Amino acid sequence: MPATPAAPNTTDLDPAIAARLKRDAHGLVPAIAQQYDTGEVLMMGWMDDEALHRTLTTGRCTYWSRSRSEYWVKGDTSGHAQLVKSVALDCDGDTVLVRVDQVGAACHTGDRTCFDAGTLPVAGG
Template sequence: MSFDTDTLVFDNAGLIPAIAQDCESGEVLMMAWMNAEAVGRTLETGRVTYWSRSRSSFWVKGESSGHVQELVDFRVDCDRDCLLLQVRQTGPACHTNRRSCFFTALRAGEEVELMAPMG
């Protein structure tokens, strides 16, 4: 059975949220958006491809930075409106040069940075 992107539930802009998770540690790395073609490209190449809303173009993770996401497992949630991409991450996932985009926590009403930029 082959995967049909028509079974996914995209928003009014034709996008679906995709959460990238480290395949070994389980750490949540980032969230970005995909359209049907980005999903297809990701499944075809094994290199995670997102849709950049700000640039209105495809964005192959790591194409310019070298911080590649290699797809290990592709999962669809129960409502088919969100994706979980288990990836092998090379370097930082966040554009701030941190391992994860989720580096800010709220502790006792204050924001606390949990990790510094890499390298």
């Protein structure tokens, strides 16, 4: 049977933090990884309460893989780790910002960031 994200309040996540989260229908919130010293946006992944708890307590980014239905620690297989410097919730509690020191590529394609695919044309831009 495939794994499912942890239900809210079933992990060791601090209850005060869990109460601030606004999750989607699957119990997930988007997590933006940003290079801590340059501000470069590296990638977006999904976290549930357990992934956020693991991220906060291990100092390594842990995400919920929707395609594999399992937790994954960034860098465990690729060596391209994200070392956590700080974690913040946005004003609505529906997005997590993780400032990291990225070791190697952040994108599964081998690019430094998942946003290297090119910019889109913008009127007047």
